[in-house]
Amino acid sequence: MSKSKSVKLDKKDKNRALLTDTLPGDTPIIFSNDGLYINAHRYGTSSKAATFDIRDSFFQKFLEPQGRATSPLKYKILKNEVSLRTLSLIHPEAQLSMCRLYEEHSETITYLCSLSPMSIRAPKKTGNSFYSKEFEVTNKYKEIDIDTLESELSRRHASSYFAYRGFNRIYKLFDSPTYLNLEKRFSSMWMLDVANCFDSIYTHTIAWAIKNKEFIKLHVRHKNQFGQAFDTLVQRSNNNETNGIPIGPEVSRVFSEIIFQSIDVDIISSLEEKSGLVFHKDYMVLRYVDDYIVFSKSDADSKIISETISDKLSSYNLYVNDNKVKKYRRPLNTEMSNVVVRLKSVLSDFEKKFITMEKKLDERILIPQDIYRPGSLKRNLISNIKCICNDNDAGYEMVSAYVIATFSNKVMKLIDSAKHFKQKERMKKQVPHYSYNIEIL
Secondary structure, rough: OOOOEEEEEOOOOOOHHHHHHOHHHOOOOOOOOHHHHHHHHHHOOOOOOOOHHHHHHHHHHHHOOOOOOOOOOOEEOOOOOOOEEEEEEOHHHHHHHHHHHHHHHHHHHHHHHOOOOEEOEEEEEEEEEEEOOOOOOOOOOOOOOOOOOOOOOOEEEEOOOEEEEOOHHHHHHHHHHHHHHHHHHOOEEEEEEEEOOOHHEEOOHHHHHHHOHHHHHHHHOOOOHHHHHHHHHHHHHHHOOOEEEOOOOOOHHHHHHHHHHHHHHHHHHHHHHHHOEEOOOOEEEEEOEEEEEEEEOOOHHHHHHHHHHHHHHHOOOEEEEEHEEEEEOOOOHHHHHHHHHHHHHHHHHHHHHOEEEEOOOEEEEEEEEEOOOOOHHHHHHHHHHHHHHHHOOHHHHHHHHHHHHHHHHHHHHHHHHHHHHHHHHHHHHHHOHHHHHHEEE
16 A cells, blocks of 8 residues: 555646536535536637537637626535525626636635634645545546546546635534643633524625725725635625625635634724733634634633624624524533534444454555344444434434534445455455445445
8 A cells, every 4th residue: 555645736727617616415416516617627728620619609609707796506505403504606707707716816725714813614725636546547536626637638537726724514623632621721602603693694795894994985896806816706696796795605614704704803903902801811702704713811801702793793784693602611511512522422322332443554444244133233323322422412413414524434444444344355344335335335
């Protein structure tokens, strides 16, 4: 087995964000942006001898970015057991415009997303590599954050356009050393949620966040500034609406992240100037997209910090949802942290009942064992998950992401491990039949 190797991406491939900006997990299973990427990749490469190419003609007329207003396709997904969430799939022309913006302003975006020490999910740099244990097969399986390329291209899976710092799922924070260290230092924790965040964002605030409102008003005629270019792109992608941005695509999260970074900096400055509270010393605030988690030494300080957050958000037409404010005292066991700890234990016990591990060629491999009573095993797992939900007053939506991610990772490890067992070894060691079925998926 070869060691992990870094496979360099083609940074000149300006369209690769088409493959990852819209997450597969947020779209219907029948949808894929692969075709759009392939056609954008091939556009304009047809033979000069050809008098007419219908593909290029269609692409030029309907998809080539021309600054037109487009309407996103809106659809609904399950938010929880009783409600739905409306997401938007922006028009292909708007997606291609996004690619051009990333290509021209990626360094500006990563700089503007590096200003806040609060953010725990932000673009850090333009992605330029991914890693694989086998050089010849990279990123073999489609994941929630990664979409596929056509097999004829040099890579089977694309990495996201930006490499991110922090956590890609908020539940990972509550199972991290960062969270434990904060609990040691601070006895009070408040959790704040911005109400209707993406629906409330005023697109012009991107320019305010980059410079300031007064400066932008004085230079409103200058159209070549990055903030105005980004503002225009988001407006055009949402039928020229200035109130609200499309919910779903990663470009909207990048757009909002730039705004929130500016708000974070204002919060830190205001707290030190008006209340004498020093960031990292007297308090800590972590922000995951539009969720703020306040850590302090007392509820009085948490109240001051939360009021300041609310005040600075209001300057950008954003507001804290007072009905969702949660307050905790040490030990800082939130519903989510309790769920993660108990799920981790339950899923570990579940796996031990039919999977063993051994080392082979300096690699840990999983060996499936016989399952004698699969029905009983399944019912036991479901009952344990139900108990976790009931004990923490949580619905399945709180546990589903963690459970699916755990099972997905374990299945991929089983697939990778199956190649170590040739047919003779399988017969000799009596490796269960289902390991063979996994191997040939």
